[in-house]
Amino acid sequence: GRIVSLLGGLYTVRVKDENEYREISCRARGIFRHSNQSPLVGDMVALDLSEGEANAIIDEICDRKNSLIRPPLANLDVIFVTMAARSPAPMPDMTDKLTAILEHNDIQPVIVIGKCELDRENAQMLKETYEKAGYPVFVLSCATGEGIDEIKSYINSQLDGKIAAFAGASGVGKSTLMNKLFPDLVLDTGDVSRKTARGKHTTRAVNLFPIGENAYLADTPGFSMLDFERF
Secondary structure, three states, X not given: OEEEEEEOOXXXXXXXXXXXXXXXXXXXOOHHHHOXXXXXXXXXXXXXXXXXXXXXXXXXXXXXXXXXEEOOEEOOOEEEEEEEOOOOOOOHHHHHHHHHHHHHOOOEEXXXXXXXXXXXHHHHHHHHHHHHOOOOEEXXXXXXXXXXXXXXXXXXXXXXXXXEEEEOOOOOOHHHHHXXXXXXXXXXXXXXXXXXXXXXXOOOOOEEEEEOOOEEEEEOOOOXXXXXXXX
């Protein structure tokens, strides 16, 4: 099955029995700690159920496509690189570094420019820049609903069988957007601090949320950059 969450050393693994999915709570074998290899959210793993499902143990970690140190995620296929047109101000240099890292790790970058209602001129300039670089770009506003249908259509048509995540600086509206796209997620959101004009970290843990049968969406803490094992 696939690890979909980790909290306090307890893993939740989503497995498929015949045509139905269910989740099993388990811990990892101590041998992983000794070998400096820990299971990550997103990993495909083999479970040992010899002592019953209540005592399930992660017995094997399957080969990974890629992995991140912060936030701890594995096997990502698509990352929605999210920035705001304003408040907080976009940081194109950080976005450029992130897209380069994603390309190197065989992850598709998709550029998302939110809060377009605050600065439409800047939003359009960013859109043209990244479209010329060959990336899919979505300009939207969670406040007005502009552009939400377009990105929802992309997700529904392009994420089958894949793991995707939203990444970007804190306060750009990742959790707000995900709530708009998938109301059942009910993620915590936070306003941008007036004093610092930067967002507060509202996302506490990394979880994979199933989309349909065979796709997953991850919410990630609001870090400007993602730390890969091989940078």
